[in-house]
Amino acid sequence: QIGKPGAGPFSLTGQPNAMGGREVGGLSNLLPAHRDLANEGHRNEVEKFWRVPLGTIQPKAGLTATEMFEALNEGKLKAIWILCTNPLISLPDVRMAEEGLKKAKFVVVQEVSNRPETLKYADVVLPAASWIEKEGTMTNAERRISYLNKVVEPPGEALADAAIICRFAMKMGYRGFDYPGFADIYAEHCALTAGTRIDISGLSYALLKQHGSVQWPYQKQSDLLTEKKRGTVRLFTDKKFYTSSQKAIIHSFPDINESETPDKLYPLVLTTGRVRDQWHTMSKTGKVNKLKQHTSESFLEIHPEDALQRNIKENELVEVFNNRGNVRVKAKYSIDIKRGVVFLPMHWGKILNSDLNRANNLTSKSIDPISKEPDFKFSAVQVHPYRKKKQTIIVIGAGAGACGFVKSYRALNADDDIIVFSKENLPFYNRVLLPDYISGALPWDSLVKMTEAEEKEYRIRLWPGISIENIDREKKLVTDNKGQMHHYDVLIIATGSRAAMLRDVPTLKGIFTMRSRKDADDFKNHLNAENGNVVIVGGGLLGIELAASLREINVQVTIIQRISRLMDRQLDPLGSQLLHGELIDKGVNIYYNDEIERFLGEQQVTGIRLKSGLLIDCQAIVVAIGTVPNIELAKNCGIEYKRGVIVDEYLQTNDPAIFAIGEIAEFKGFLYGITAAAEQQAEIVARYLNGDISKYYQGSLLMNILKMQGTDLCSLGLAVCPDDPGYEEIVFIDKAKRNYKKCIIYNDKLVGAILIGDKSEFLEFRDLIQNKMELSDKRLQLLRSGKKAQPVIGRLICSCSNVGEGNIINKINEGCKDLVQLCQISGAGMGCGSCRPEVKAILEANTKIFKSDATMAEL
Ligand SMILES: Cc1cc2nc3c(=O)[nH]c(=O)nc-3n(C[C@H](O)[C@H](O)[C@H](O)COP(=O)(O)OP(=O)(O)OC[C@H]3O[C@@H](n4cnc5c(N)ncnc54)[C@H](O)[C@@H]3O)c2cc1C
Incomplete structure (x- = not known):
């Protein structure tokens, strides 16, 4: 078929620029223009061209990429310079390669990205320019050479690879590297191809710029011939091929497997490759969050019959292994793959410090004798479900974090024992809804998150009303308030926070905080709509929701806010002003820039005096000024803490058997006071304890939705635009109707939003911010989509x-x-x-x- 219109070669290579590399002699056994190092005539041609004495070029080929790493391992190679590749993901038998790199005495890494793991081993890092930051050419599989412009300047000290190499060579004292520009390097390459089968001696940057792209061969005279201006469109139309007989030779392969042979121990064939949205080792595509939406984690594609034979369920974590290493990923059933063959994508390298998602832990080092390509498509492996040892998990606290943990854990593991201790003598319940419980809008049952029957279904042992008082890390024992000791293999501390209290509060009846059902019941029992005003101290989310709930049942409410606006951490000044209007309409009194100076009353609070001198009568005071994490247990047993318990990306504390989630967990200096964060953290721990390292905690999006009848208000991420020209604001405002929408954008990503009056975009914005999605064209649509909120139907x-x-x-x-x-x-x-x-x-x-x-x- 070759030489006919509509026919052409179909390259199966997958390595970056494999074709270009060969054309310029980039392999250790090649010279430029497909010349063979072992061929004396070829060596002499190049020697003459470079005007060096014949015999200067040694016939002995250097090491291939895989051999270099073997040589490092054996101590035969001491130094290595890695450029344009990411070997700690892309090499076969990569654990071996990594050992080699550890042993190397000197490592230079020339890179465009800060992601490759090789950087960890580099003694010297040379920052390189990426394709868009330098000029050059690109050849594709139809022999088409295109000129690529430099579009932007490289950042910092980054230079084009060629510039780095020339500078290095000149410093080393080598002649001939003082090219005036990149066009001159290309001119030398073109001249060197003269008379070969890939003759482009007629080509130059100037010609490429003029014609856009051409197909090689492009000899000296080509540009003179009108029809040849675009190069050689078709080769072999005369059916004369580049063989000694000029006839096409069809190589037949013996029907024997020269790759690793599957056997009883390793009966499956592993093939590796790519997924749609990622390129090679993701050092660049991995930075584009949009691309991660398609396939966000590695997986093993397996035929359902192979899976069933091994008791592997869809989405279950499996171990793929052979004598070179192992990989642990989720199984994905597919009938697109043959029985007996399994597929792993090759993109993932180490995740934090674990290499369990790295496909090349398993591939063999055998290479094709001609192309020197490793045998990535055929390694013998076995697969079985990943089973961890049975463990006893103790969870301290039965709040949002603990509940999330139980549910996530049971979805993955039915065997482990889970024991939950709760200081509150209640089932798992939702404290977020306490304001609605107080107003009577919701009965207690609606707050219960897990009924007794469900506790049984989830196979947990909940100890209501039993708190944990001590942790003995050495013996892995916890002691409860009855003095009973309980052994754990894994301990999850999820003790949440308590409400912060004002200083010097007298012991008067009628002063409350709001964190638990007991607080809510005590307040409800005290409350009498006839008895007048309730003062709420604190104009944050909790104080405002409570105020709104009390207004629903016609209780008079006054909010005292220490600063000049409401929800100051979640809203900008305009947002606070609109919220103020909503609350005033509901009949809430608000005093700003003021604090309680004195509590009035003898046994029971009857009023307050503010610092401004104002006297306010009240039947009760609810203090809603923030929270204090319950970290005492952790503190007393030597677990690292600051404001909260210090955790890493798997929510692990400095004791590997102890994890902390929810409001007590301090991650990278941050404590999250929202349910969503507690649940996300719980899920990460559940996955990690069940052997899945692929997802780790990277912080949570701070989102606040005010639950107040008749008012739509939420904020996500940043509320106030930082004073930095890199940030942009998109604003829509209709002050009279209290309709306000604001987006904050940084680096083409949405980083914050406020929605007041209509929050139809909440979900869309939440996903954009949470997934750090690049906006590109969407930026123009952000507040112009004209999306209408669906009317609420029914309750x-x-x-x-x-x-x-x-x-x-x-x-x-x-x-x-x-x-x-x-x-x-x-x-x-x-x-x-x-x-x-x-x-x-x-x-x-x-x-x-x-x-x-x-x-x-x-x-
Ligand atoms: C009124 C109110 C409204 C809220 N509104 C929202 C909202 O709209 N959106 C939002 O995202 N978040 C809201 N929150 C915050 C949210 O409830 C918390 O972020 C979430 O509950 C934190 O979960 P957690 O598991 O860390 O702690 P918690 O849910 O507080 O649970 C901790 C549990 O541990 C128990 N405990 C403590 N010490 C011990 C011990 N030694 N032994 C045994 N048990 C112990 C505590 O008694 C408690 O039951 C609200 C909170 C309140 C109180």
């Missing part, structure tokens, strides 16, 4: 996203039978998550099928 279920019971039922009737999907498409349960049990109940009532909500943290 309001989700006050974060304004979703009614009817909206949810409609989605179920349209065919959605899966809880996670139902939340995603209806929007319910996607904010604080409090309404998920209700969404689940609606789903169950309207269908008989539902999927466990164990993976809800993924939302």
Whole structure:
């Protein structure tokens, strides 16, 4: 077929620039223009061209890439200079290669990216320019050479690879590297091809710029011939080929496997390759978050029959292994793959310090004798489900973090013992809804997150009313408030926070904080709508929600705010001003820039005097000024802490058997006071304890949704635009109607948003910020999409996203039978998550099928 229109070679190579590398003699056994190092005539041609004495070029080939790393391992090679490749992901048998790099005496890494793991081993890093930051040519599989312009200047000290090499050679005292420019390097390469089969001696940067691209060969006279201006469109039209007989030779392969032979021990063939949206080792594509949305983690593609034979369930963690190493990823059933063959993508390298997602731990070093390509497509392996040792897990606290942990853990592991100790004598419940419980809008049952029957289903042992008082890390024992000791293999501290209190508060009846059901019950029992005003100290989210709930039952409310505006950490000044208007409309009194100076009353609080001198009568005071993490247990047993318990990306403390999640966890100097963070952290720990290292904690998006009847208000990420020209603001405002939308953008990513009056974009913005998605064209659409919020149908279920019971039922009737999907498409349960049990109940009532909500943290 070669030589006919419509036919051409189909290159199966996958290495970056494999074709270009060969053309310029980039392999250790090659000279420029497909010349062979072993061929004396070829060596002499190059020697003459370079005007060096014949015999200067040694016939002995250097080491191939794989051999170099072997030689490093054996101490035969001492120094290595790595450029344009990322060997600690891309080499076969890569654990061996890594050992070699560890032993190297001197490592130079020339790189465009800060991601490759080789950088960790580099004695010298040479920052290189990427393709867009330098000029050059690119040849594709139809022999087409294109000129690539430099589009932007390289950052910092980065230089084009060729410039680095020339500078180095000149410093070393070599002649002939003082090229005036890159065009001159290319001119030399073109001249060196004269008379060869890839003759481009007629080509230059100037010609390429003029014609755009040409196909080689392009001899000296080509530019004179009109029809040849674009080079040689088709080769071999005369059916004369580059063989000694000029006839095409079809190489037949004996039907024997020259790769590793699968056997009883390793019966499956592993093939490796790429996924759609990633290129090679992701050193560049891995920086584009949009591309990660397609496939965010590694996986093993396996035929369902092979999987069933091994008791492997879809999405279950499996171990792929042979005598070179192992990989641990989730199994993905596919009938696109043959029985007996499994596929691993090659993109993933080390994740934090673990190489368990690195496909090349398993591939063999054998190479093709001609191309020197490693045998990436055929390694013998075995696969089995990953099974961890049975463990006893003790969780201290039964709040949002603990509940998330139990659900995530049970979705992955049915065997381990989970024991939960709770200081509160109650089942798992949702403290976020306490303001609605106080106003009577919700009965207690609606706050319960896990019924006794569900506790049994989840196979946990919950000890309500039993607190843990001491941790003995050496013996792995915890002691409860009754003096009983309990052994753990893994301990999860999820003790949350307590409410912060004002200083010097007298012991008067009627002064409350709001963290638990007991606080809510005590307050409810005390409250009498007839008895007048309730003072709330603190104009944050909790204080405002409580104020709004109290107004629902006609209790007079006054908020005292120490500074000049409301929700100052979650809103900008304009947002606070609009919120002020909403609260005033609801009849809430607000005093700014003031504090309580004195509590009035004898046994029972009857009023307060503010620093400004103002006297306010009240029947009760609720202090909502923030929280204090309950870290005493951790502190007393020597676990590292600052404001919270210090944790790493797997929420592990400095004791590998102890993890901390929720409001007590301090990650990179940050404590997160939101349910979503506690649940995300819980899921990471659950996965990690079950052997999955692929997802790790990178912090949570701070999102705040005010739950206040008739008012839509939320904020995500940054609320105030930093004073830096890199940040942009997009604002829509209709002050009279209290409609305000603001987006903050940095580096083509949405980093913050405020939505007041209509929060239809909440989910979209949350995903954009959370996934750090590049906006590109979407930037222009951000506040112009004209999206209309769906009207609430029936009883309001989700006050974060304004979703009614009817909206949810409609989605179920349209065919959605899966809880996670139902939340995603209806929007319910996607904010604080409090309404998920209700969404689940609606789903169950309207269908008989539902999927466990164990993976809800993924939302
Ligand atoms: C009224 C209110 C409204 C809120 N609104 C929102 C909202 O709208 N959105 C949002 O995202 N977040 C909101 N939050 C915050 C959210 O509730 C918390 O971020 C979340 O509950 C933290 O979960 P956690 O597991 O860390 O701690 P918690 O849920 O506080 O649970 C910790 C549990 O551990 C127990 N404990 C402590 N010490 C011990 C011990 N030694 N032994 C045994 N048990 C112990 C505590 O008694 C408590 O039950 C709100 C909180 C309150 C109080």
